Amino acid sequence: MQSYTPSQQQILNADRKLWPQELCFTEQDFAERLARTQQKIAQQSLEGVLLFDPENMFWLTGYQTIGYFTFQAMFVPATGKPILITRVVNQDLGLALSTIDQVVPIFDTQNHISVLAGFLQQRVTANSPVGLETVSRYLSIFDHRQLVDKSNNKFADWNGVIESFRMIKSPEQLKRMRAAGKAVAAGVDAALKEIAPGKTDNDLAAALIAGSTRAGSEYFGHPPMVATGPRTELCFALWNRRTIEQGDVVLLEGAGVVDRYHAMMSRSAVLGQPTDEHKATEEALIEILETAQANIKPGLTAGEIDHLCRSKVEAKGLGKYFKSRTAYGIGIGFPPNWAEGHIYAIRPEDPLMIEENMTFHIIPTIFRDGFGMAISDSVCVTKSGCELLTHYPRDLVIVD
Numbered sequence: 001m002q003s004y005t006p007s008q009q010q011i012l013n014a015d016r017k018l019w020p021q022e023l024c025f026t027e028q029d030f031a032e033r034l035a036r037t038q039q040k041i042a043q044q045s046l047e048g049v050l051l052f053d054p055e056n057m058f059w060l061t062g063y064q065t066i067g068y069f070t071f072q073a074m075f076v077p078a079t080g081k082p083i084l085i086t087r088v089v090n091q092d093l094g095l096a097l098s099t100i101d102q103v104v105p106i107f108d109t110q111n112h113i114s115v116l117a118g119f120l121q122q123r124v125t126a127n128s129p130v131g132l133e134t135v136s137r138y139l140s141i142f143d144h145r146q147l148v149d150k151s152n153n154k155f156a157d158w159n160g161v162i163e164s165f166r167m168i169k170s171p172e173q174l175k176r177m178r179a180a181g182k183a184v185a186a187g188v189d190a191a192l193k194e195i196a197p198g199k200t201d202n203d204l205a206a207a208l209i210a211g212s213t214r215a216g217s218e219y220f221g222h223p224p225m226v227a228t229g230p231r232t233e234l235c236f237a238l239w240n241r242r243t244i245e246q247g248d249v250v251l252l253e254g255a256g257v258v259d260r261y262h263a264m265m266s267r268s269a270v271l272g273q274p275t276d277e278h279k280a281t282e283e284a285l286i287e288i289l290e291t292a293q294a295n296i297k298p299g300l301t302a303g304e305i306d307h308l309c310r311s312k313v314e315a316k317g318l319g320k321y322f323k324s325r326t327a328y329g330i331g332i333g334f335p336p337n338w339a340e341g342h343i344y345a346i347r348p349e350d351p352l353m354i355e356e357n358m359t360f361h362i363i364p365t366i367f368r369d370g371f372g373m374a375i376s377d378s379v380c381v382t383k384s385g386c387e388l389l390t391h392y393p394r395d396l397v398i399v400d
Contacts (some may be wrong), residue, residue, distance in 0.1 A: 019096035020076055023062045023278040024259035025172055030099045033060055033165070034081070040161050041078050041131070047124050047132030049158045050116075052138040055332045055340075056162040057084075058260055061099040065090045068334065071112040071143065077124065083123070085116050097323045113143055115148035124153055131158025163343045166331055173261055173331070174380055177359060179216060180263035181389035182377060183256025188211030188392060191226070191252050195399045201228045201239035207370070208254045218257040221338025225253035225266070225374075232372040235323075246272050249371040250397075251361075255338050262333045264361040265390040266374035269397035276374075280316065281366050281397040285375040287312045288364035289394065292326055292346070296360065296379060296386040302350035310348070313366070321368050327360040330378060351397050357383050359389070 023030070037060060041049055051057050051074040058064050061074070061082055070087035081101035084094040090104035095103050104119050124130055133139065134157045148155065169177065190211030191204045198238040205226040212220075229248040244250070253266040268285075270278055288309045295303045295305050306326045313322045325348075328341030339361065344352055346360060358381045365374040373396070378389040 003288070016095045017092075018098055020098070022093075022096045023099065023193055024176075026064065027098060029170070029172065030060070030062060034099075036078075036165060037076060037162060038078060040075065044131065044156070044158075045129065046078065046131050046156065046158070047128045048075050048136065049134065049384075050075055051082075052133045052136040053162075054138070054334045056071040056133070058332055058334075059162055059166055062097055063094055063100060064260065064334070065074075065093050068138065071106065071138075073116055075119070077150075083119075085112075085119055085239035087112075113146040113150060117147060120151050120153055126152045127154060129154045129156050131156050133159060135159045137163045139338055163340075166340060167329065167358055168355060169331060169359055169380065174357065174359070176258040176261040177263050177378070177389055179258040179329070180261055181265070181391070182219040183212045183258065184254045184263055184265045185256075185390055185392045186215035187217070187224070187254045187256065188252055188265055189250045191254070192267060192269060192397050195250055195397075196243065196270065197244055197246055197271060199244050201226055201242045201244065204228070204244075204250065205239040208252060212254055212256050215256065216258060218260070219257070220257055220335075221262060221333025222336050224255065225249045225251060226331075227372075230370060233366060233367050233370060235372070242272065249278065249373060251372055251374055252376055253376065255333075257333070257338075260332050260334070262330050262338050263377065263378040263389045264330060264338065264363075265378065265392060266363065266365070266376035267392065267394070267397065268373040268375060269399055274396060274398060277368060278371070278396065280318070281371075282314050282372050282375070283370060284316050284318050284322075285364040285366060285373060286394050287316075287324070288326070289375055289377060292362045292364075293377070293379060293386060293388070294329075296346070296354060296362075296381060297384060298354055298356050298381060300354050302344070302346040302352040302354065303348060305354070306346050306348050306350065309346075309364075313364075318366060321366045322364070323367065324355070324363065324365055326364070327362040330359050330361045341356075354381055356383055360386075 191208035194207040250269040327346040329344040379386040
């Protein structure tokens with residue numbers, strides 16, 4: 001039996017206070033998500049599954065915390081509501097939600113795997129199978145080994161189930177993503193209007209973040225991409241107090257986030273008259289984007305769409321500069337990731353069949369010698385094509 005200090009016991013006995021406004025979607029919506037998940041659990045004859053991924057926990061219950069950098073898990077039983085095992089400071093966020101049955105707190109003086117193993121010993125029949133999200137970056141090899149050693153249960157890999165549900169967005173989820181699209185457009189617009197010689201890339205980043213936030217965005221799944229001058233050639237280079245000069249290329253990629261659902265957009269600019277290389281790059285990027293937008297629809301595979309887009313840039317002799325996938329899935333995101341690209345993407349030879357209500361960030365990016373550019377938009381797949389979630393002129397912005 002676990003012993004607690006008096007202060008710990010008071011925390012354990014604290015009254016529960018539900019906060020209905022903390023649910024991003026309706027209780028009925030979450031009940032349907034749980035039913036779909038438990039149907040899969042039953043089909044595999046499991047007593048329950050353990051989730052470690054914050055995105056999957058959020059999809060299932062609406063639970064979110066920025067404190068997921070410390071260990072937490074969610075037990076989803078074959079019947080009944082999920083149970084959260086988390087650091088004690090996250091307890092109230094869990095107990096605020098009607099979608100969660102109870103919270104098992106982990107105090108800072110406790111070994112988190114010992115707490116989880118003790119919970120399983122009380123909750124699950126000995127030697128009964130329990131599913132584990134073994135592909136989650138939030139379950140370390142060390143913790144997995146400890147859990148196996150400390151538990152008297154059988155564990156089975158349980159991966160990709162909730163992710164498969166997340167790929168197809170509901171009307172309510174799409175409503176959030178359209179709002180996120182408006183927020184990112186506001187942020188990118190603010191950043192583009194900030195560009196001028198003598199300004200710094202920090203000025204642009206501040207404008208982008210402020211513009212998106214004022215337009216309704218929450219915190220992003222990862223920092224916006226803001227780079228200027230030669231550093232635009234380096235993928236994932238971010239702002240670092242560099243002063244903008246005449247002739248510089250500016251690369252901006254931002255996001256809007258509403259109820260953790262993201263929409264992304266990229267635009268590029270140049271200070272002064274663009275060179276022939278700048279113009280050729282702009283033309284290639286827009287052609288890739290337009291080709292993807294024209295061909296993303298149910299019935300084609302991701303690989304087929306990627307080939308159509310890639311052939312356009314290769315025909316221009318720029319194929320060696322187009323190193324990335326054509327698009328990646330988007331939706332729920334928590335730092336350090338704002339995408340669902342680890343679940344699905346449009347990339348070479350991918351057999352994924354495109355379905356209605358999938359959502360993508362089409363991200364043509366070309367990194368040439370001396371500069372890089374990106375012009376991108378987010379879309380939702382419709383019955384016969386795709387709907388733009390982000391709306392802003394695509395042309396290379398020329399700052400005199």
